Amino acid sequence: MLSDVMEDYLKGIYELQREYGAPVKTSLIAESLDVTAPTVTSMMEKLEERGLVAREKYKGVELTEEGETVAVEIIRHHRLLEAFLVDHLDYEWTEVHEEADVLEHHISEEFEQRIAERLGDPAVDPHGDPIPEATLEPPAADETRPLADFPVGDHVVVARVRDRNEDELEYLAEAGIVPGRHLVIEEKAPIGMVTVSHEEGQQNLPDGVAETIRARVAEPDDRPDTRHVTES
Amino acid sequence: MLSDVMEDYLKGIYELQREYGAPVKTSLIAESLDVTAPTVTSMMEKLEERGLVAREKYKGVELTEEGETVAVEIIRHHRLLEAFLVDHLDYEWTEVHEEADVLEHHISEEFEQRIAERLGDPAVDPHGDPIPEATLEPPAADETRPLADFPVGDHVVVARVRDRNEDELEYLAEAGIVPGRHLVIEEKAPIGMVTVSHEEGQQNLPDGVAETIRARVAEPDDRPDTRHVTES
């Protein structure tokens, strides 16, 4: 009933709403989906007609409950697929995003249930992102923060390394920046760079990248792990 | 580059061409894809422009080599997916068709290779249909014939039970009409019905159904098997 394109808009709006709050502005949506602003406006009119977003002209949109449910379902599909590809088809966690981004729109309820079952209803995907429950309750806002936000000296655990292009993820994986990894914030250089360290050495990260890696403060019992980078 | 719709046309034309020979008429395509004739004509113009079909106006179309390769690829996807769903996600062979029909257009090369490998490069799918090779050579025309074509008294082995709606396949599975099954043609009634038998009893099949079940003459060493219907 809903086109894949509409599903992509809803997913995009959901994520922008989480990150920047509502209402979500036209220009943000346009940028995130790589379309022009008029395209977004006309799509918002359609989504509004269908009751999936609430719109205030010239201000922006917010997902309705129904729109949010659709978005959460697509995200559940995406993250289950990523987990499935890694666990059952030997994909590397760095290369699952594109495949999941397509398939998320095309798998049936049945397929979703079967892979969830086969995976044992995992709580997070290979990037560390939480997988929404089958009930499609929007997951609680998370307590992680971008790596760039922690002050020098903090000990943190990487929670998520966001879906982005494969080369970047591979580089980060190679450098040991993976979900679950224990890091120390070593330095924040005024040229827009963060330096972190772990058992295997130091790593410099441009601010833009450090913004998209989310972490939480290391608990007393978080032992620096010795997880190794996957051999490829 | 190619839309899913175009892929569906190519797949449909391929199958019609196998069944009835080339050129394939507009009306046949329209019926098999459940669209109107003008829709087919306009799609054929587009496929011709792209070099995927050769067209003779008012006569019909034939796939070019390139068009055939695309069709074979989609069919390979379809059948690998069906096999994967049955072998690795516990689907019944009667319920995989719809899922595969959607996903066949959306999986990557990578995904195709990985499921093929995981399955051990099977030669046939759960319906008994041959899975084209990764080289996408069009498979040799097969030597099976519709069940309806065998004379009374013949001993045959079911080769394929074609993709069609789930209820019908479930009924046939329940009745023991599954790929690999040894059958004897018992009677061909003038009311358009064929009667076949196997170890567990007799089964009447309307001609329309007997047309879509393909079989080959039982070889001397084909022992009537005792395969059981899957318990559900």
Added chain:
DNA sequence: GCGATTTTTTAGATGGCTCTAATTCATAAA
């Protein structure tokens, strides 16, 4: 072999998703 019937194509329209160009609205700066 010619008219009647069937099939195919042409013509013209619609809805979906996108664009560029022009206009309207909101906001930040003076």
Added chain:
DNA sequence: TTTATGAATTAGAGCCATCTAAAAAATCGC
């Protein structure tokens, strides 16, 4: 508080896959 700037919307267009109605071509029956 007025204006300049930037953001959003409207206007108008194009392409895709589809439709119905009308015209043209092929085929079938005598």
